[in-house]
Amino acid sequence: MSLFGLPLATLGALFGGAALVTTVLYILKLRRRRVFVPFAPLWQRVLLDDDANQLFSQLKRWLSLALQLLLLALLVLALGDPRWGSKNDGRHILVLVDTSASMKSTDVAPSRLGAAKIQLLKLVQGLGAADRMLIAKMDAGVTPLSSMTADLGDLTEAVNRLEASDTRVDLRRGIDFAKDVLTGLERSEILLVSDGALDKNVLRSGELKDTKCSYLHIGHSSANxxxxxxxxxxxxxxxxxxxxxxxxxxxxxxxxxxxxxxxxxxxxxxxxxxxxxxxxxxxxxxxxxxxxxxxxxxxxxxxxxxxxxxxxxxxxxxLLPERRRARVAVVTRGNTYLEAALLLDEYLDVTHVLPDAYPPAGAFDVTIFDGVAPPLDERGGSALYLNPPAEGGPVARGKALRDFGFDTWDRKSPLLRHMAPGNIQAASGYSLRPEPGDTAVATSDFGTFLVAGKRRGHDFVALGFDPRDSDFVLRVGWPLFLLNTIHYFSAEESDYLSAYKTGEVWHIPAAGDDEALQLVDPAGNQRTLPVRHGRAAYFGDRAGFYKLVTRGEGPKQAFAANLVxxxxxDITPHAEITLGAARPVGISGFHDGARARVWIYLLLGVAALSLLEWISYHRRMTV
Amino acid sequence: MMKLTELFQRSRSSGASKSRKKADLLFDDAFQRKLETLAIVSRRVFAGRLKAERRSSKRGSGVEFADHREYTAGDDFRFVDWNVYQRLGKLLVRLYEEEEDLSVYFLIDCSSSMGFGDGRKFDQARRLAAALAYVGLAKLDRVTIVALQADGSSRMPTTRGKGQVFKVFDFLRGLQPEGETDLGARVTQFVAAHKRRGLAVLISDLYDPQGFENGINVLRYNKFEPYVIHIVDPTEAIPRLQGDVQIRDCETGASREVTVTDGLLRRLAQAMRDYHQEIDRFCARSQVTYFPADVNTSFDELVLNVFRHGGFLR
Structure with a gap:
């Protein structure tokens, strides 16, 4: 038995002092309450018997003193927090609990994680007197749920907080975390609680050679x-x-x-x-x-x-992208190909304006300038310049180009999505000189002719040739290019990501100018996400539909997340696994009652003795 | 016969003192009205100087026939029973019982134990003494009240006639319970000072360290007729005590440390009962009238019922 509270010397001093005070107080005669009686000789008659028992009464007094000292000894001993076992043989156990989606499997009741929690609670109760434990959940990330502690209450609470997510387990991250935590700790041990559905290949062959690893296997069926x-x-x-x-x-x-x-x-x-x-x-x-x-x-x-x-x-x-009508102003003296292409999307509100009549009344999401480049109206939205003139365009016009095509282009650019522009040929045009910050979307061997960027707060795309001077307008890519550009401007991308994948950090585009958004997850829980550079970052671990809510009456966004x-x-359980160089063995060193807190029983003993003393006193058995 | 209440009213109207009004609480109107129906019954008749409403063993000039005796020279011819002489030819003289006054002494224990607690015992003793004294006064008995006190006995001078009842009240009101009990010594003093024998009503709690028998025996040996009224407070047998205490005798100051337990209290109550039975047996053995008076018994019940049923009053 070891003392985990006050040291023995302190306890001895405490007991000595308290026992001395108790004895002195006991020996000192308390001044008794004085009571007058009408006829003392009657009492004398009665007390004759008591006088005969004087020796026994004295003995009872000493027994009472001994009882008081025993109570005192128990109390002082309780302050020492005695426990079974040695104080110096404690282990440092890091428990990595697999909380990935496979742990939601119900091949064991109530679920693999539920069974793991039950097992884990037993292990916590079976910790040695000097053992310390840290419990961490491991899925796509690693989250410690307790400190390295011997407190059973904290550990029990940590176990109860374990919850499976809809993500894949990242064993690499979990092992790194375990190694970091256990560095410098003696008698360290990793206890892995999992169904074994892990990607063990992420560990190096010589890894964990000197670390004791235990494995608590959960699950028995692979049916899925x-x-x-x-x-x-x-x-x-x-x-x-x-x-x-x-x-x-x-x-x-x-x-x-x-x-x-x-x-x-x-x-x-x-x-x-x-x-x-x-x-x-x-x-x-x-x-x-x-x-x-x-x-x-x-x-x-x-x-x-x-x-x-x-x-x-x-x-x-x-989640399907939301459909809304885009308002488009077309500033042209007449362009059949352009007008026809815009007819293909019924969700476009197209307004045709002659260059002399620009700007038209109203506000627009997109303005298409066909061969002209008047100053963009503030309410004109983003601008697509087709063959912009030398003056007024968003980019400077360079040298003239002849018989050129899309020799290189940004294949990830949303402007050219679904297109194969490699065989488009233009008869004549001009190269464009993008400014710093602009993006050269497509170039020929002779110069850049498709540029995207931002001017005075408005996005723009400039095409350095008249489509009618090319076979572009004859190809299916022409209306695609126009619609891609309009959708790009109006943030309505046709390759809208229908769902995020759980277990990753999501960078969610945020509408509005708020610096923070409220995220409502599929379970209805709310949390605030900061917005940086127009996106809110969030580590998603739940599949389902999410909502992003801006403050006030701002727009609401929604998105979905999938495990897939x-x-x-593959929930096939593995009874035996290999972690690097370590071959985890079954759990050992946990015994029921090892962490029994003796001081509680000591206090209960004190309470019981006090009760007995109280009863005996009031029954006048010890006085 | 003027009623006591009328006398009392007259006294009040004549400007009684504040202390008199205080005494009224102890001897109030209702109390005084009841007194007029009481009379003392004495088992012995003593010779007296004045005729009273008691029959005396002395034959004399009373009106009630008692006996005959033979005529001797010098007898008053008026008492010769001529009818008997005519029938029997003998001269016999009629003898009549002579009514004489009775000396009644009330010996009140004024030790500290009588005032123990809230003083109910002492109040009860004084009210009983007042009641009995009034009856004696009303019957023209010679009433003397003697207070048995630690520093000697004080007495109210012998008086007669119920008009003197306020002297009784005043005397009783002025008594204070204090000092130790020594009935033997106090009664001896009383006997030495009162040669005229009579009924000696001892009113006491009989808490005498020297023994309650001493005082009673002194009265018996000196031809007084003792009548013991034992004032009893039942709460003294079951004190509300618990735990470690130092008990101290209220008279002697003798103290002792004791731990009061339920068992001890039971034994104390038993000792008290034994003590009362001891007194009872002693009085029965000594042919002394003994009457225990519980302070919890109302005065009315005590005087009008208990005493009457017990043959003390009629």
Missing amino acids: VAVTAFSVRRYPLDKSRYELMIEVTNSNEVSATVELRLLGDGILVELTELTLEPGESDSRFYADLGGVSRTLEARVVARDPSLDYQPSDNHGYA DPVES
Whole structure:
């Protein structure tokens, strides 16, 4: 037994002093209350018997003193916090609890993580007297839930706070965290609580050679059917329609029949039954779908529930980009190709203006200048310059170009999305000289002719040739280029990301000028996200639909997040794993009652003795 | 016969002192009205100088026939029973019981123990003494009140007639319970000072360290008729005490440390009962009338019922 509270010398001094005071107080005769009686001889008669018992009374007094000293000794000993075991043999145990999506599997009741928590609570209760433990959750990140502490209350609370996320586990990050924490600590140990569905290859072969590793294995079944890919997009030229891709994977060793349900705006729009062979992934495209304005959700439901123990990967979420009309002003003396191309998108409000009549009344999202470049009106929005003149254009015009084409271009530029401009040829035009900060989107071997940038707070795109002097207008890329540009200006990208992937940091474009936004996650929890450079950063670990709310009556944004991770959907448990050079063994060194707090029992003993003394006093047995 | 209340009213109207008004609380109107219905019954008849409403063993000039005896020279011819002489031819003289006055002494224990607690015992003793004294006065008995005090006995001079009852009240009102009890010595003083024998009503709690028997025996041996009224306060047998205390005798000051327990209190109550039985047995053995008077018993009940049923009053 060791003392974890006050040292023995201090306890001895405390007991000595307190015992001395107690004894002195006990020996000192207390002044008794004086009571008058009418006839003392009557009392004398009664007290004759007591006089005969004087020796016994004295003995009872000493017994009472001994009892007081015993109570005092118990109290002082309680201050020492005695515990079984030695004080110097404590371990430092770092517990990494896998809280990835696979731990939501229900092949063990109530879930793998639930079972892990039950096991972990037993381990906490079985900690040695000098053991210390730190509990951390490990999914796509690592979050310590306690300090390296011996406090059972803190550790129990940490265990209770464990919650599985919809992310893949990052073992590399977890092991790095463990190594950092255990550096310099004696008798350190890593306890991994997991189903073993880990990417062990992230560890180097010689890693963890000198570190004791234990492994608490959870789970016994690999039965699972999952949505492993899910994506949706609107058609660029018909935003009322969309197409969808979904991949469903059967991880079972037997074939599985599943129902694939598609819900648009919460209403079932498609129901398909699939039969998947063992290990098969079935990718399906659903083209030309309509009737949904905002949310799409895919669900797979196994016909046989015993073939699907992982519920969290049975969903795919997507949010269709919001449709709104873009106001476009076209400043031209007449351009059939331009006007015809703009007719393709019914969500454009096009206003035609002669150059002399510019600026027109009203505000616009985009202004297209066809061969002219008057000063851009403040309400004109962003500007697309087609063959801008030498004067007035956003970029300086360079040398004249002849018979040139798209020799190099920015393949990631949203302006050229869905296009293959390599074979477009222009008869004549001019090179453009982008200024610092501008982007050269396309160049020929002779010079840059497509530039994007910002002037006086307005985005612009300048094309250095008249499309009519090229075969551009004859190609399908022409209306695509125009619509890409308009969507780019109006922040309505046709490759709108339908869903984020969980377990990553999301950089969410933020509407408005707020410096902070309120994020509402799928569970309804709210948190404030700071906005930097027009984007709010957030580490997402939950699949589902999110909302971003600006202050006041600002616009609301929504987005979706999906797990869709084939690795995490493989919930096959592994009873034995290898971590670098370490081969974790089963847990040991945990014994029930090892952390019993003796001082509590000492205090209970004091209370019991006090109660006995109180009863005996009031029953006049010890006085 | 003038009633006591009328006398009392006259006294009040004549400007009684404040102390008299204070005494009124102890001897109020209701108390005084009840006194007029009481009379003392004495088992012995003593010779007296004045005729009173008691029959005397001495034959004399009373009106109630007692006996005959043979005529002797010198007898008054008026008492010769001529009817008997005519029938029997013998001269017999009628004898009549002579009514004489009775000396009644009230010996009031004025030790500290009588005033113990809230003084209910002493008040009860004074009210009983006042009641009995009034009855004696009303019957033209010779009433003497003697206070048995530690520094000697003080007495109210012998008086007769109920008009003197306020002297009784004043005397009783002026008494204070203090000092130790020594009934033997105090009663011896009383006997030495009062040669005229009579009824000696001892009113006391009988808490005498020297023994309660001493005082009673002195009265018996000196031909007084003792009548013991034992003032009893039951709460003294079951004091509200608990724990470690130092008990101190209210008269002697003798002290002792004691731890009061329920068992001790039970034994104390038993000792008190034994003490009362001891007194009772002693009085019965000595043919002394003994009457325990509980302070919790209302005065009305005590005087009008208990005493009457006990043969003390009629």
